[in-house]
Amino acid sequence: MNKSRSFKIVAAALSMAVVLSACGGNGGNTAQPAPSGSPDAAAGGNAPAKPGQVKELSLFIDASWYPVTEWKGPVADMITEKTGVKLKVTVATDDKQLPLMIASGDLPDLVFTSSNVDRLSDSKLSYSWNELIEKYAPDFKIDKTRIAIHTMDDGNFYTVRNSFATQEEMKNSKYSLGSDGNPGIAVREDILKELGNPPIKTLDDFVKVLGMVKEKYPEMVPLIMDKDWIEQYFLAQFGTETLLDGWYEQDGKVEYAIRQPKMLDFFKFMNSLYRNGYILAENFALANDQIDDQYATGGKAFAHSHTVSTADTDNIKIKSNQGNFSFKMLPSVLSKDAKVVSSGLGFSGTFITKKNKDPEASIKFMQYLASDEGKKLTMFGVEGVHWTWNEEGHPDFKYNPSDADFVNSNGIKWWYLYNDGVTEGMLSYVPELQKTQALMDLKSIRIYKPEIGLIQTQPDSQEKTIKTKIDEMVKNEKVKIYLAESEEAAVAAYENMLKNAENIGLQKLTDWANTTYQKKKELFK
Amino acid sequence: MLKSQRQKDFVFDSVIYVVLFIIMLTMLYPFYYVLIASFNKGSDSLLGGVYLWPRNFTLENYRVFMDDPKWVKAFLVSVLRTVSGTLLGLLLTSIVAYGLSHRDLLFSKVYFTVIVFAMYFSGGLIPYYVVLRSLGLLNSFAVYIIPSMLSTFFLLIAISFFREIPAELKESAHIDGAGELTIFFRIILPVSTPVLATMALFMGVGQWNSWLDSAYFVQSEELRTLAFRMMEVINKSNSPMDSLAVANSASAGVTSFSLQVTSMVVSIVPIICVYPFLQKYFVSGIMLGSVKG
Secondary structure: OHHHHHHHHHHHHHHHHHHHHHOOOOOOOOOOOOOOOOOOOOOOOOOOOOOOOOEEEEEEEOOOOOOOOOOOOHHHHHHHHHHOEEEEEEEOOOOOHHHHHHHHOOOOOEEEEOOOHHHHOOOOOEOOHHHHHHHHOOOOOOOHHHHHHHEOOOOOEOOOOOOOOOHHHHHOOOOOOOOOOOEEEEEEHHHHHHOOOOOOOOHHHHHHHHHHHHHHOOOOEEEEEOOOOOOHHHHHHHOOOOOOOOEEEEOOEEEEHHHOOHHHHHHHHHHHHHHOOOOOHHHHHOOOOOHHHHHHHOOOEEEEEEEOOHHHHHHHHHHHOOOOOOEEEOOOOOOOOOOEEEOOOOOOEEEEEOOOOOHHHHHHHHHHHHOHHHHHHHHHOOEOOOEEEEOOOEEEEOOOOOOHHHHHHOOOOOOOOOOOHHHHHHHHOOOOOHHHHHHHHHHHOEEEOHHHHOOOOOOOOHHHHHHHHHHHHHHHHHHHHHOOOOHHHHHHHHHHHHHHHHHHOHHHHHHHHHHHHHHHHHHOO | OHHHHHHHHHHHHHHHHHHHHHHHHHHHHHHHHHHHHHOEOHHHHOOOOOOOOOOOEOOHHHHHHHOOOHHHHHHHHHHHHHHHHHHHHHHHHHHHHHHHOOOOOOOHHHHHHHHHHHHHOOOOHHHHHHHHHHOOOOOOOHHHHHHHOOOHHHHHHHHHHHHHOOHHHHHHHHHOOOOHHHHHHHHHHHHHHHHHHHHHHHHHHHHHHOOHHHHHOOOOHHHOOHHHHHHHHHHHOOOOOOHHHHHHHHOOOOOHHHHHHHHHHHHHHHHHHHHHHHHOOOOOOOOOOOOOO
16 A cells, blocks of 8 residues: 555656656756857857968858868868868758747857858858958958948948859950850741741740741741740840849839839730640649650740740750750840840849957958959869860869769859859850850840849838738739730730739838938948 | 359459558659669659669668768667667656556646647747756757657656556566566566567657757767768758869769758668567457456
């Protein structure tokens, strides 16, 4: 009896202890949080480097897809040799990891991010570059435009994004062309020949040829479009200066894309393609971005709308499938109105966090990467080994820049913690590829307006909600316009879309955008 | 009369079998498709039309996948965490559940309230991370084992199972002079194999598939698990390479899709192999005849 009572009490005490600990409660736990210098910190080992030795800094890359995960290879070795810094790299597993580190205060020495630039541009989390430059690297010069883009409300800038170029820089570099992510249309060479090689110099010419194809090859789809590259090529030809979810500027004021007067012409054009049977209705419902490729490389389509490298890519696939036809690119400019506005601000920036154990070495490391030598080393590889400089003003590569395996395994390009769009754009200059010409055409009609890119709605703001709702609505309504049964119906659907946008709060959004735009423009003066 | 009844039964059974067969196919076919796609040349899979067996058989996907010595290490870490995590989890959960299953336990209402509360509400990722840090568990193998040793969900299941065990079993053991530990280890656990096997299976699968803790709470490359490496492959294959690069690597036969399905096969197969060995314990009626009236 006694025994059983004492057992109950012991059992009760034991259970109580276990249950309380199972709760994960930290009551009464006085253990000190691990200092950031301990191996337990998310930043990894942060032991200060001994003088005269190579310093190791921890770097967190906030991009789960990042192809390089270790600081190794000839490019990394050369950067270490030049700067005395090597990096201990951690690549994010998902997009929640960095916010977790920020919230818990466990930050590494350096963070490279694109989606958390605003969040890390905060004096509590990161050192501002202007103070570090002033203190440790007074000869590190950054141009005004980049500083303007990254200056926060507190007057400091905390990073400079890579992959950005100004109009001036691009103009001065003939061979810097930009990336693969530009729209292009490829057409079947053999079929053009059978049609008697009709010239395609304008949009009307192109539409005429689509008509000929439909007539002569009724079983073929005249134009197939990648699900992510439906509008861009044609928007550029109409000179709308914006995609469907962006801003365009006129006489110092900004307006939302769908209000652009040329938009209606664009929608009428797309609708006419559908009504004439040149595009498929189901093209707007494709969920997979490989279906269009199968149409093109399987010989079921005459024209393929995708990127500037469509012809090159399709031809590689056709060859490996033992096909006997080939694609060639249409000119990137098919109208006198054609225009492309680049409002991009760059891709990712590096932050020197407040946990950084050697801000001086860090800013000097960035300074080296920002030098002409550093930019070329990062982007092209080791001079003499991977490339030689051509006096014309571009690198002659000793490898194929499209060979991802070679590029990734040598760490070429991906250590661009500081770089620019000019150097990066030279990777695209491969004279024997069709995409090179397509990019050159596009370059001739591109204007740079980074101040428009600074019109960014903030998370959880009212503007963001309105913009998200409008973009979602446009996504659904645009297909109704494309697939309208007559031009009148298309115009009515377009007007209905505008009305919907007004009802959601387009005017309010536009007013906010103009206020922001004026404020941001000041930074560039 | 009887005949038509039989006919009705036959028709009814046939319909049930057909429906069940269709359901089985819809469950199994995705697995099968992933398996054949992993043995098919990646660039060939892109063309579509691979449904029943590999059209262009290759082991290249597996070769590319296993080229990295990190895999072997990750596999060992996963095996170790699965085995030790499951065993320790079973031990602690069953001990606690047995203690709580006594109906005359003092303050039992309080314990149950706390358990149910802990089951439905959690502090969220950031407080959890901070707790792990203050316990010094970050970046250690223990972070895989200790936090998951006691699952409130399994605790409740085990408690209700232990309560089903006739009290006479314990009483008779008491009379024979057995202490509490002897009763627990030599009488209660042996008759509890169904619930232990069920818990072991779920805990094991959970441990095997867990990648989040390896991603968030561990930085050492030595401690990465297999599931984490899978995530790495899947993440990397989402790399926005330009389409030319994709076409170039596709001509070598391996595509991001073929790598993804290969990683699925590698992660699914070991845990599927464990299942048959546990299945024999899922037997009801184990207590039949244990108490004579």
